[in-house]
Amino acid sequence: MNLNELTIEQCHKGLKEKEFSSVDLTKACLQRISDVDEKLNAFVTVTENVALKQAEEVDKKIAKGEQISPLTGIPCSLKDVFSTKGIETTACSNILKGYVPPADASTVKKLKNEGMVLLGKTNTDEFTCGTSTESSCFGPTRTPWDLERVAGGSSGGPAASIASHECIYGLGTDTGGSIRLPGAYCGIPGLKVSYGRVSRSGVISMASSLDSIGPMGKTVRDCAIILQTIAGKDVADSTTPDIEVPDYLSEIEKDVKGMTVGVPKEYFIKGLDDEIKQSVDDAVKQFEKLGMKVKEVSLPHTKYALAVYYVICPCEVSANMARYDGIRFGPGPKESADDLMDYYVKARSQGFGDELKRRIMTGTYALSSGYYDAYYLKAQKVRSLVIKDYEEAFKEVDVMVAPIAPDLPFKVGEKVDDPLKLYLVDVLTTPVSVVGIPSLAVPSGVSKDNLPIGFQIIGPRFKEERVLQVGNAYEKAIGFREKYQPTL
């Protein structure tokens, strides 16, 4: 096996036992990026010199006999919305091209403290608004399982980079499904955490009551290792409650026998792809084999959750995009402006892509006087009802399982002409987002055309250890990684 194909745990073991060095790992990943990224388009910035320097520092520490932690010296990628000091961060938007943050995001600082090796920044839909990475100013990322098809979005770059073994792990963000969908489309696990579990300080905001940061890796255990480092209260992010971070690795090895898994009937929508439905049914049978009980539950407001999301999200996006005025960051307009208003209009019209403009205008409309009550306030009330559905259901079950996407990975360009079509891809992931609870995407099998299929394990708020526990047991039982590989 090539070094870049290892997991975090395998890398850590190899580094401790001096089988190979962090520089060896880094060079293997850089070689892979050089071999395949032109086809994949997962990376928007490759930081080769930074990575090798960081790896050399780690190797010096190891040579001196210093203790290393599980993430030390492991090459990773970061979605291009994580502020990285001295390294261009664009949110894959023309309006931030050339922007070099003067400080690291809190989660980046945490990873640096553990001796991270940063291979580069990965592709995303512009300001993470999308389900396919097609709205990125750098073009779409493809899934390594079929280069004609999208990697999913918005964390398509991170997902594809991990699934193709360009890196060992990555960080993504999930606001409406943006870790889970690319996880499913690229065949890797990814965790959307509870809102507030991980600090968002220094991560470019999209929708402030919905955004979450999450680990993406090759195994569920790897995701747990990453989460252990990045979770927890941060004074720089006042939406992170002071809730204890459990010892994830010991929690997730506990036996799942006797736990109850709920199957919410409203998620099995008309038009759900047959192979995806079959895959979830098979997963439920596997849970029964593991000694879990299965119970059908009902979440009656599920069908309204996408509409709730597509009101709240553009409203919050329109507020967050107001700061992009071409004054403090970004390149500004291409030509000179007559006055300040002209400057703003030119900078923003040239800098934002179509999807951003749509969301900004939708949000502005829904928040404007006369419409605020009918749209934004109404959506937040329906949100309360969706939250209540989940609270009731979790009184009867420990976790729930559901499909992630209504379709298999679609072809590049297939849905770009109709924005609503791209929104509908989110129909199964947005309910969890508006409720703010954790959900783990786990690959479950492949379609007859060898496209990956995944499902999500949903848990109550701040119970990441529970969804990871169930996901870990499932992953060990089916051995997806050993059975199936992408074609790239």
Next chain:
Amino acid sequence: MAKISEDEVKHLAKLCRLQFDDNEIKKFSRELTSILGYVSQLEEVDTDGVDPTFQVTGLTNVMRKDEVKEVCKRDELLATSPLEISRDQIKVPPVFE
């Protein structure tokens, strides 16, 4: 059901500090009408007596001590602007003619 007319798109564009050509105005009129049409199904839901949830943490007024902490140097912050810096200030185009 809401229809977003071309005039409304022009008005929204002004509020959002965006400008469009005629084709874009037509396109956005269609697309915004379609999106707002989809979300208007929320009208069906009975929300009498339901409180809105603006954020799920339940936290309010998270306080910290009013201590000065340097996160970055002034020069580093000013360096990210594309405009001329003069006496530690960003020189912007005139507000009035």
